[in-house]
Amino acid sequence: MCGIIGIIGKNDDTVSHLIEGLRRLEYRGYDSTGIATLDNDAIARRRAEGKLQNLERLIKAEPIAGNIGIGHTRWATHGAPTVNNAHPHGNGKVALVHNGIIENFHELQKQLSGVHLESETDTEVVVHLISDYLDKGLPPEQAVHETLKQLKGAFALVILFRDFPDMLIGARKGSPLVVGYGGQDAEEYFFGSDALALAGLATHICYLEDGDWAVLKRDKIVIYDEAGTQIDRPIELSTISSALIGKGNHKHYMLKEIYEQPTVLGTVLSAMLDAARYHVQLPDLPIAPKNIEKITIIACGTASYAGMVGKYWIEQWAGIPVEVDIASEFRYRTPALPKQNGLCIIISQSGETMDTLEALRYAKQHGQKILAIVNVEKSTIDREADQSIYTRTGPEISVASTKAFTSQLVVIALLAQYLAQSLDKSVGGEKQPLELMRGFSELPSKLIEGLNSEEMIKTIARDLQEARDVIFLGRGKMFPIALEGALKLKEISYIHAEGYAAGELKHGPIALIDEYIKVVVLAPYDALFEKILSNMQEVISRNGKVILISDRQGIDAAKQQINTARDMELLSVIEVPSCHQDLAPILYSLPVQLLAYHTALIKGVDIDQPRNLAKSVTVE
Ligand code: F6R
Numbered sequence: 328m329c330g331i332i333g334i335i336g337k338n339d340d341t342v343s344h345l346i347e348g349l350r351r352l353e354y355r356g357y358d359s360t361g362i363a364t365l366d367n368d369a370i371a372r373r374r375a376e377g378k379l380q381n382l383e384r385l386i387k388a389e390p391i392a393g394n395i396g397i398g399h400t401r402w403a404t405h406g407a408p409t410v411n412n413a414h415p416h417g418n419g420k421v422a423l424v425h426n427g428i429i430e431n432f433h434e435l436q437k438q439l440s441g442v443h444l445e446s447e448t449d450t451e452v453v454v455h456l457i458s459d460y461l462d463k464g465l466p467p468e469q470a471v472h473e474t475l476k477q478l479k480g481a482f483a484l485v486i487l488f489r490d491f492p493d494m495l496i497g498a499r500k501g502s503p504l505v506v507g508y509g510g511q512d513a514e515e516y517f518f519g520s521d522a523l524a525l526a527g528l529a530t531h532i533c534y535l536e537d538g539d540w541a542v543l544k545r546d547k548i549v550i551y552d553e554a555g556t557q558i559d560r561p562i563e564l565s566t567i568s569s570a571l572i573g574k575g576n577h578k579h580y581m582l583k584e585i586y587e588q589p590t591v592l593g594t595v596l597s598a599m600l601d602a603a604r605y606h607v608q609l610p611d612l613p614i615a616p617k618n619i620e621k622i623t624i625i626a627c628g629t630a631s632y633a634g635m636v637g638k639y640w641i642e643q644w645a646g647i648p649v650e651v652d653i654a655s656e657f658r659y660r661t662p663a664l665p666k667q668n669g670l671c672i673i674i675s676q677s678g679e680t681m682d683t684l685e686a687l688r689y690a691k692q693h694g695q696k697i698l699a700i701v702n703v704e705k706s707t708i709d710r711e712a713d714q715s716i717y718t719r720t721g722p723e724i725s726v727a728s729t730k731a732f733t734s735q736l737v738v739i740a741l742l743a744q745y746l747a748q749s750l751d752k753s754v755g756g757e758k759q760p761l762e763l764m765r766g767f768s769e770l771p772s773k774l775i776e777g778l779n780s781e782e783m784i785k786t787i788a789r790d791l792q793e794a795r796d797v798i799f800l801g802r803g804k805m806f807p808i809a810l811e812g813a814l815k816l817k818e819i820s821y822i823h824a825e826g827y828a829a830g831e832l833k834h835g836p837i838a839l840i841d842e843y844i845k846v847v848v849l850a851p852y853d854a855l856f857e858k859i860l861s862n863m864q865e866v867i868s869r870n871g872k873v874i875l876i877s878d879r880q881g882i883d884a885a886k887q888q889i890n891t892a893r894d895m896e897l898l899s900v901i902e903v904p905s906c907h908q909d910l911a912p913i914l915y916s917l918p919v920q921l922l923a924y925h926t927a928l929i930k931g932v933d934i935d936q937p938r939n940l941a942k943s944v945t946v947e
Pocket of ligand 1: 677818
C-alpha cells in the first residue's frame with residue numbers, strides 16, 4: 328500500500344526528485360509522507376501528516392539537502408497517521424522506509440529490551456535490528472541480510488546509513504520493489520515501489536524477485552537473492568513516460584480516465600479482435616478450451632465485479648461452469664477445485680493486490696492453471712501467472728478504478744467469445760455472431776456518444792448529493808454494474824450506497840424505500856426490461872425517487888407506463904445509446920462512473936484520493 332523511493336544521485340536535485348517520485352506514489356497511500364537524506368554527514372528527516380503538499384510546505388520552511396535519500400508515502404496499518412508514525416523511521420545511524428507488515432514485530436521488540444521506540448509502527452524495530460548488527464561490527468550488507476532473516480510478513484524496505492554515505496540497500500519479500508537506472512549523464516540509481524514512481528527519472532528498470540535484496544552504490548548495483556548469493560536480474564527499458572501520468576486538461580485523474588475509455592477500449596479491441604473474421608487473438612491459454620472443466624474467477628472490489636459479468640458471458644456463450652470468488656474469502660473457505668483442468672482467472676489492475684496474489688498462490692498450490700487479466704505488466708501477479716492478458720489502459724492513477732474496469736470487461740468478454748468459438752458453440756442463431764462482432768466494434772463510438780449525457784448527469788448529481796442512501800438495481804449482467812455503481816458512489820462521495828439484483832428488492836431492501844432514498848435503475852431495453860420496470864414501479868409507488876439509466880426505447884417504454892404527474896416527478900432519466908444487449912454492461916459503466924464523479928465534485932471531496940483508501944492494496 329505505502330509507496331517507497333530511494334535515490335543515490337550525483338546532483339543536488341535529489342530532494343526534488345524524491346518529492347517527484349512521491350507525487351507519483353501518492354496513489355498508494357496519503358496518510359503521511361516523509362523523506363530522509365544524508366545532509367552534512369548526518370541523517371536529516373522531514374515528515375508530515377496527510378498529503379504530500381504538507382511535506383512540501385515543511386521542506387520549504389525547513390530545507391534539507393543531500394544527494395542520497397529515501398522517501399515514503401504511507402497508508403497506515405500499525406499506528407495512527409501521525410508525524411511520529413510517519414516514515415522514514417530512524418535512530419541517527421540508520422533510516423528506513425517500509426511497505427507491508429512485519430508480522431513478528433512484537434516478538435522482535437522483546438529482543439530489543441532497553442531500546443526506546445518513538446512510534447507505534449511495526450517498522451521501527453527494523454531500524455534497531457540493523458543498528459545492533461552494525462554496532463557489532465558487521466558491514467551494512469551483512470547487517471541487513473541478518474536482519475532480513477528475522478523478519479516475518481510481507482515487506483519492501485529501503486535503508487539509508489549515516490556512516491556509509493555512498494550506499495542504499497533495498498529488499499523485497501511479498502511486496503514489490505524495483506531498481507531504476509538513471510539517464511546517461513545523470514547516472515542516478517533508484518529504488519521504487521513500482522516503475523510508475525520512477526517515470527521520468529529512470530530510463531531502465533530491473534524488477535527484483537521475491538526475497539531479493541540489492542545494494543546501490545554510486546557506481547554500481549549489486550543484487551542478491553534470499554540466500555545471499557549474488558545474482559543477475561534482467562534490466563529493461565522503462566516504458567512508462569512521465570507524459571502519460573499527467574491530468575491533461577482535466578480537473579481530476581478520474582475524469583481524465585473516464586474520458587480515455589473510448590480510446591483505451593479501441594486499443595484493446597484492435598489488439599485482440601479481428602471482427603471481420605470473427606477472430607479473437609489471444610495468447611495460448613494454460614489449458615486448451617476443450618479440456619477446461621471449471622473456471623474460477625478471483626479478484627477484489629471493482630475487478631471482482633468485472634469477473635461477475637465475465638461469469639454471465641462465459642456461461643452463456645461457452646457453457647463452461649464458472650465460479651466467482653472474492654480473493655480475501657477464497658483461500659479461507661476450502662474451495663472445491665477440480666483436481667485437473669481447473670482454470671483460475673485472476674483479475675487485477677495493479678497486479679499487486681495482496682489478497683488476490685495470495686489467492687493466486689493458493690489456487691496454484693491446489694493444481695489450478697492461472698490466467699491473469701492484468702494491467703501492470705511485470706507486476707507480481709503477471710509474473711506468477713501461467714499466462715497473462717493485458718488490459719492495456721496505461722497507468723490508472725485515480726484511486727477509483729474506471730478505465731481499468733471497462734477494459735477488464737472487454738478482455739473477459741473477448742475471452743468468453745474465444746472460448747465459445749474454440750468449443751464451436753454458437754451464441755444462438757445464425758445472425759448473432761455478426762451482430763455481436765459489430766457490437767464490439769461499435770463500443771468506442773458508443774462510449775463517445777455516451778459522454779453526451781454528462782450534462783444531464785451533472786443535473787441529477789445535484790439532487791443525488793443530498794441523498795441519505797442510494798440503491799443501485801440491475802438484473803442479469805447489469806447486476807454487477809449495480810454493485811460497481813454503488814461502490815463508485817460510496818468510495819468517492821461518501822454517500823451510503825448498495826447494489827442489488829433488482830429481483831431481490833422485495834426480499835428485504837424494499838423496507839428502506841421512503842421519500843429520502845434514491846434508486847438508480849440500470850435497465851437497457853432487453854429481455855429483462857419489463858421485469859425491472861415492475862421493480863422500478865414498486866419503488867415509485869412507495870415515494871422512492873428513481874434515476875432510470877436506459878436507452879431511448881427503454882425510456883419511452885417507462886414513460887408510457889408511468890403516467891401520473893406525481894409518479895413522473897419521482898423519475899429522472901439518463902439516456903445511454905442503444906447497443907448489443909450482451910455488451911450493455913460495458914456501456915452502462917460510463918454513466919455510473921460519471922454520476923459518482925459529479926456527485927463527489929459537488930460535495931467538494933477529494934476525488935482522486937478519497938479518505939482511507941489507497942490504489943494498490945498490498946496488505947491483507
Ligand atoms: C475501486 C477499486 C478497487 C480495486 C480493488 C482491486 O474503485 O479500484 O475496488 O478494484 O482494490 O485492485 P486491483 O485491480 O489493483 O487488484
